[in-house]
Amino acid sequence: MPDEKPGLIMCVCTGKCPGFAKMDIWDFINRVRVELPVEYGFIHPQLCEEDGDRFLADFLKAHRKVMIAACAPNMQNKMFRDALKAAGMDLKTDFYPLDIRDLTTEEAFQKVAAALADWEARSDG
Amino acid sequence: MAENTFMGVPREKITWAPVIDYSRCNYCLECAKFCPHQVYEVREEEPRLIVANPTNCVVFCRACAKTCGPDAISFPEKSWVLEAIKALRQEEGGK
Ligand code: SF4
Ligand code: SF4
Ligand code: SF4
Numbered sequence: 264m265p266d267e268k269p270g271l272i273m274c275v276c277t278g279k280c281p282g283f284a285k286m287d288i289w290d291f292i293n294r295v296r297v298e299l300p301v302e303y304g305f306i307h308p309q310l311c312e313e314d315g316d317r318f319l320a321d322f323l324k325a326h327r328k329v330m331i332a333a334c335a336p337n338m339q340n341k342m343f344r345d346a347l348k349a350a351g352m353d354l355k356t357d358f359y360p361l362d363i364r365d366l367t368t369e370e371a372f373q374k375v376a377a378a379l380a381d382w383e384a385r386s387d388g
Numbered sequence: 389m390a391e392n393t394f395m396g397v398p399r400e401k402i403t404w405a406p407v408i409d410y411s412r413c414n415y416c417l418e419c420a421k422f423c424p425h426q427v428y429e430v431r432e433e434e435p436r437l438i439v440a441n442p443t444n445c446v447v448f449c450r451a452c453a454k455t456c457g458p459d460a461i462s463f464p465e466k467s468w469v470l471e472a473i474k475a476l477r478q479e480e481g482g483k
Contacts, residue, residue: 277446280425280446338454341454
């Protein structure tokens with residue numbers, strides 16, 4: 264489906280993590296889900312924990328492209344590769360990992376907006 | 389939001405933090421580069437890497453261990469830590 268918008272999951276490292284200290288995570292996710300071209304956005308507490316694995320296994324069944332706004336992309340690729348593959352999704356085209364740690368709310372919002380535009384352009388081209 | 393509790397227990401009472409096996413570590417520093425929480429400290433002298441701020445570590449996170457090629461990072465047993473958290477919460481008054 265060419266015009267299907269991705270879902271966005273923000274992962275907040277339990278919400279107790281200093282990596283998100285400069286950001287109002289609630290302002291961030293509310294702006295993303297209301298203002299940006301995503302189907303929806305929500306916060307998961309700790310995607311790389313066991314319940315995160317279970318959640319992803321279930322969630323990815325919908326086969327919606329997903330952007331995960333969290334920690335380092337190379338790490339996300341390692342952590343989520345198996346779950347994406349198990350769901351029959353393509354790591355390169357269906358998944359966009361983004362590092363939003365140590366940013367302010369505005370910086371993180373702009374980074375997601377730019378990444379969504381970049382992703383859209385890539386899938387068009 | 390309480391900043392220094394996890395599941396109702398003061399963070400400093402929870403013994404979740406990475407442990408470095410120095411017989412395996414090759415000081416590639418991938419773990420320290422990945423973790424944004426200043427858990428690790430890189431130093432001039434040996435050992436060049438230490439777990440300087442264990443209570444900064446996000447409880448049940450193991451992400452840095454996944455960056456470690458030689459598998460030099462381990463964590464306490466999760467089920468054991470979880471039991472300890474429950475026991476501590478009782479002591480804290482069952483919040
Ligand atoms: S996926 Fe990344 S941001 Fe989320 S809990 Fe794990 S290390 Fe933290
Ligand atoms: S990633 Fe592993 S080998 Fe590299 S510095 Fe950290 S503990 Fe040592
Ligand atoms: S387990 Fe997570 S929070 Fe703890 S030191 Fe490693 S990356 Fe940092």
